[in-house]
Amino acid sequence: MSEVLEQEAKGTAGHVSKYTRNNPFFSNVSVNRLLTAEGSEKETRHVELTLEEGMTYTPGDAVGIIPENRPEAVADALTALGFKGDERVLDHYKVEISLEEALRTRLGIGKLARGSVGQYAKLAPTIEGLKVLTGPENKARAEEYCWGREFVDLATDFPGVVTDPQQLFNVLQRLTPRMYSISSSQAMHKDSVHTTVRVIRYDSHGRNRQGVASGHLGDRAGEGTTMPIFLHSNANFRLPEDTSAPVIMIGPGTGIAPFRAFLEERQATGQPGDNWLFFGEQREKMDFLYREQLLGMHKDGLLTRLDTAFSRDQHNKVYVQDKMQEQSAELFRWLERGAYFYVCGDATRMAKDVETALLDVIAKGSNGTLEHAAEYLAAMKKQKRYQRDVY
Template sequence: MNSVVVPNLSAASLDAEKLALLARGMEGLSAAQLYWVAAWSAEQAVQAQRSGSAVVAVAGKTPDRMTIVYGSQTGNAKRIAEQLARRSEAAGLPVRLLRADAYPQRELALERHLVIVISTQGDGEPPDDARGLFEFIAGKRAPKLPALRFAVLGLGDSSYPQFCVIGRQLDARLAELGGSRFAALGEADVEVEAVATPWAEQTLEQVRELLKQAGTPARVTPLHAVPSRSSQSREQPFMATVLANQRIVARDSERDVRHIELSLEGSGLRYEPGDALGVWPRNPPALVEQWLDALRFDGALKVTHQDRTLALRQWLGQEREITRLNRPFIAALAAASGDGGLTRVLQPEHAAEFAALLAVDQPIDLLHRHPATWQPEMLVAALRPLAPRLYSIASSPKAVGEEVHLTVAVVDYEAHGSAHWGAASDLLAATDEDGRLPVFIEPNERFRLPADGSRDIIMIGPGTGVAPFRAFVQERRESGASGRNWLFFGNRHFTSDFLYQVEWQQALKDGSLHRLDLAFSRDSTDKTYVQQRLREQGAELHAWLKAGANIYVCGDSSHMARDVHAALIDVIATYGSQSPDVAKAWLGELLQQGRYARDVY
């Protein structure tokens, strides 16, 4: 029997940052999975003792392998990176997979074969889990990389002006630092697999050849345990029964906001507070008819695209994206109509005008303003596939069992003389009790409650951004967490738009919510928003943060999240007697540590 030397725990203890990272990595694991981690760690320790090193390396050199790093805000980049890692393992290639905030930046100089899968969020920003790595690579401290071979896959949404800009910037910067590409930059729109699948095939082939040239034998390298999963997934959604569909704003409210409860009984789906529910939408039938009328097409016409033949009405209603504008459709419309104005707005120097177009109009508006002669097959090809919508979950399974709750703002408004709708929100609003909806769980590992229930939390969630904090408060109540909970909530009017008012009042009474600060922007001539409440409560807010509180933000990325971020910097600078630059750096550290988490869209 081999003897195992018991290490000196005091000498081997981890610093606070590594402990926090380890705790986040193990959150949500089952007992069986934790035992597996323990056994795997013990085996690594034995190997390290035998080799005299805590890392599988020789003379400070990184072993020949492929390193896959992902930065993901909504889960797509993570999913694609995991698929690539599994395919690499199946092909016998040595590979390691890391989330960007877990990647040791000092190892970049030693890296030989690096793949980065990264999304772009909001107005051209990196995902929160990749912000530190992105800034390191883009900054002055980045090392020269003459021996690096790399490939970058950027994910984005062409409904936003800065499509895949983070992937482009990383690709260019790695080349600037001396690296050479073994696969061209990939840029994937919401139909991720259409680009990711062939890109991954090319990448694997190139890495296989490079490792073969380096003399690295192919072998199966099991990197992690694979937990048991539900058979229901993004590709095979569960048909969830609607248990409740209730309007939770007053009749005279300017917006229709719904509280929707769905049954997950029998699905095998599991979620944690902070996760999202994916909903596969269908386009409103009335909008489909608007399209058919505008184009003078027969909805029963059979159209073939990519070896599938469907009625045009079915293509428009269930298969293609017709509520969100995006660059490829505008380019196709510009070509079909011959309209020079549309062509001009696509040019880089008119980025502001292009962004304004995306923010205001739906595709139907452009069809009306820019008449064109379309062939049905050309129209279907020009439209993106219909993609699922993600909603922050508004419930804790500890409180509601095999249910999942949502808070949904229904998109339904008049513009340019006609009605406009959202795809998923219209479907959700129109589905009565006992109706069924196709759903799946999208985990959000970066938006989790602290494992230490004694830690205080600060939650900032205006409008429907309050949804995950309903889940947080439920979870902390049910688990008996002793930490304090502070909620900042804002909306337009107190009397008509105070979402979950009765629940928050009850939570204050029973002690599961300790503080509640409100901002209703339309109830006074001077509009008041949550960021102003943050500044007003700055002294106490700063005290909570200095004492170790976690802070969470959920909601609109284009304005609210940016304004809240600026307010937090102001609070830290003012009450911490620091310069704005130091305050910004400290807030960035909280983001990297997971103490500052954002679920923004």
């Protein structure tokens, strides 16, 4: 077993589960409910999946979900290709299945990859419109073509290219599992794993689209349905071993997921350490994910501090890092007390801005320079007191 696969198969205390991405567990969806309220610009869902005995996870881990492409997308692709769906093909393991099943469960027909355009073009070297989308000199043009498009667009724009359905296994990438941070603690929910999923829906190039896995969870994974899953260990995102150490958690949007798991764990196992959560979303009325549970934890004292940043409830945007700046002195006192600092959610902007704010908090608190703050943060990293789970 490779190191990655081995890590994937490991749950709590290094138990190796027999379920992996290639041999998933067929879990039941026991709960699938909307967390965002009517009027929200987001559709974020709370999904609970059953586990069988022996399947264990630790807060900080992720669950891999193996989605299917939506039937309408499969039907559209078949129409664009001019096939019926009952044609026989061999899958990646040389198992014979129908083309319809291959397009639904084996092949990535969602967002278009540049590599797929290249392979498609190889099947029709004389089509000028395809030629200009291939080769290193046309990389930017191909990227632009792929943006917001799916395989169906390629097959519609350049019809008649695929003459044998088996060729699709060279053109399309495999349909891959998607990872979701686990939002529950097994100390509280022995037989299930919870996730917090933002459903991706958008319109582009005249079609309505959705994310493959989040769309599946949003539309076709109602309570009582089955979902193939596997647990994925993440040893780099863990509560402190010292249960009395304070923790600071920055989790806007779906970034709240592992922190719900952390808090449930600390609650269920009676860990005495202080907990400080910074949560952010667009609007308090519609987007305060897990509002009742978090407010309850705050009232009960489990959440020592709870700071929220609802970005669109006032004229100027307010983000979690603005709340950090407001609480700069107290935040630094927590760090000096040995607090662990965690960030989860958007990798591209939020995680960077939060790090900049953290450096500023440290510099201000220690009356030092930003260089000194960078050294302080490097020391925190070394002590595993600065951990991120960003995507």
